[in-house]
Amino acid sequence: MNQVDRFKTLPDNARVQALGNLFKYNDRKTWDIGVRIENSTRKSLKFSQLPYLSRQVVLNQTTAAIPLGFPIEFSLPDRAFWQTAMIKDCGLVKFKAGDEQFQKCFVFESTGKTIYLPQLELARALFFTNNYLANAALVNSALDYEFYVDNKPINDDEDFPLDLVINALPTTLCPKVLFDNEGFKHQIAWILLNNDIKNSFNSIYQHFSHELVKASNFQRWTFRFDPPQLEGVKVVARGWKSPDESTWFLNRIELLDGLFFPDIADIGYSHPSSTENKSGSGKGKRGTYPQLPTQREINEESDGSEDNESALIFCDMTQRIYNRVPRTRKVYAKPRKNPGGKGDEDKSSTLPPDVSTDDPSSRGDTPRAAVDGLDDLTENAHLYINKFDSFFKMLEILEKEHAIKQSKAIIRKLPAVGRSKSHLMADWSPRCMAIVRIEYQNEGYYLLEVDTSDGRASIATKVISARALALKGQLRDFISEIEQGLLSNQFSWPKIFLDELVGESSHKSVSHQQAKKDGQQSAAEIDSWMSRFFTKISQW
Structure with missing residues (x-):
C-alpha cells in the first residue's frame, strides 16, 4: 500500500x-x-x-x-x-x-x-x-x-x-x-x-x-x-x-x-x-x-x-x-443558473500545500x-446497458442484413483520470463503454462504444482488428490504457497508443449521430450508422 x-x-x-x-x-x-x-x-x-x-x-x-x-x-x-x-x-x-x-x-x-x-x-x-x-x-x-x-x-x-x-x-x-x-x-x-x-x-x-x-x-x-x-x-x-x-x-x-x-x-x-x-464578487466558495x-x-x-x-x-x-x-x-433541487457557461469542473484548482x-x-x-x-468493487456496469440501446439495434441490423456475428457485450465504467470529470455523465451517473467482438468473413473486430448521450462530448465508435491485436495480447491487457488515454486526451481515442499497439491501418473510427437522450437515435440515424459501419469493415 x-x-x-x-x-x-x-x-x-x-x-x-x-x-x-x-x-x-x-x-x-x-x-x-x-x-x-x-x-x-x-x-x-x-x-x-x-x-x-x-x-x-x-x-x-x-x-x-x-x-x-x-x-x-x-x-x-x-x-x-x-x-x-x-x-x-x-x-x-x-x-x-x-x-x-x-x-x-x-x-x-x-x-x-x-x-x-x-x-x-x-x-x-x-x-x-x-x-x-x-x-x-x-x-x-x-x-x-x-x-x-x-x-x-x-x-x-x-x-x-x-x-x-x-x-x-x-x-x-x-x-x-x-x-x-x-x-x-x-x-x-x-x-x-x-x-x-x-x-x-x-x-x-x-x-x-x-x-x-x-x-x-x-x-x-x-x-x-x-x-x-x-x-x-x-x-x-x-x-x-x-x-x-x-x-x-x-x-x-x-x-x-x-x-x-x-x-x-x-x-x-x-x-x-x-x-x-x-x-458575483465578494467572499464566497x-x-x-x-x-x-x-x-x-x-x-x-x-x-x-x-x-x-x-x-x-x-x-x-x-x-x-x-x-x-x-x-x-x-x-x-432547482434549475441551474449558469450565466458564464462553465460548470463546476472549470473552477480554480489552486490549493495551498497544507490541508x-x-x-x-x-x-x-x-x-x-x-x-x-x-x-x-461492486460490479454494476450492467445496470447501464440500456444507454447503448441504439448501438445494439445497429448491430442487430448488421446481423440480419450482412451475416455479422456478435459476442455478448461487456459494459465497463470508465475510470477517473486526474481532475477531469469526463468519467461521469452530467447527472453524476458513471459514463460507461460497451465492448463487443464481431465476426465478418472470418475476420474478427473489437468495437468500443462510449456513452455520450449527455451531450458533453461526441466520439466515434472505435473498431480494432482482432487479428492485429492478437499479435500483442488480449484486449483486456490494454483496455485500461485505452481508457486512460481516452479520458486524458480531450475525450478522443488515443491514436498514437493504438498506432503502436496494432498499427495505423488496423484501427478505424466510425462516426455516428450524437444521441439526444440515453443512447436513443431515430431509425433513420441507426440505419445510416449501420451503412457507414458496414462500408468501413467491408473495405478493410
Missing part, C-alpha cells in the same frame, strides 16, 4: 504502533485520538484523520509498504455469537504503552480460529473511510439533520425513474466532492436506508455521550459501538497470530465482501452546492478541487476553513463489495479536504 498524501509533522515511513482513547481539551473544538508512532514523539492525531489509521500502517511512505502481520480470510459469524473483550485479553499485542491494551475488541470464532477484532478498526472499515463520517459520528443524530430521504420523488425522466432521492440538506457539512464519488453515494445510501446499519452508526454517539469521562481540563472516551448484522460477510485482513494459528488479532481490514444493500433499483442524489452556479494529482501535506493541528469547497485527497483504500447496488444519478481534515469552522484558516479511503 502507498499513502498518497503526507502528514506535515510526522517523519518519513512513520509506522502506527498503537491506537488509544479519544480525548479533547476543553478549549478545543475537535477530538483527537491517542496514537503511538514508531520513530516519533507525537502521541496523538485528529480523530478526523482516522481513515488513515490502522495498526502497523505506514504514513509518509517513501516506498510502498505493506502493514506488518499475516494475511487472513474468514467469514463473520452471526452477531449473536460475538463477545466483547480488551486487547490485553488477546495476548498477541506486545505494545504496552498508553491506552492500547484497554481498547475494546469484538471476539468470535470463525473457521476454527478465535479472532480479536478491534471495535475501532471495524468501525473504520464500515464507516470511517472518509473524514466526514468520522466527524459526524461524534455529533448527535448528525445524519438526520444533514440528509432527507424522499421516498416519493417527482420523476422528470421516464427513462431513468427514481425510487427515491437522497437530499443533502443546506445544513450539511458533507462535502459536495464526495457526492461525485459513486462509492460514497453507495455508502451513504447503505447507512441511511438500512435501519440496522444506521442504528449501528448512531450507537457510536450514544456510547460516546453516556461513557464520556470528564476531567478538569479535558474529556476522554474509549471507543465502543454496536455492530450491525454482518453474518456471512467475507473479511480479508492482516494481523498477528498465535504459534498454532488458533488465535488472531486483526491490525487492519482490507476487504469486506458481501455487505447487504437494500433492494432499490434507482437512487437520485441532490446536494445544495450543486443546485446553481452563482456569479473559492472553487472545488475534485482530485489532486500532486501530493499535499495534511496539517495535523489546523482547523478547516469555511472559504473553500473540499479538496479530495486519498489514503490507503479499504475495499468493499455489496450484494447489489443501484443505478445513481444527480438531481438538481485540514476537519469540518469548516470560523476559527479555521487551512483549506479543508475530504479523505477518500473507499474502493467500491
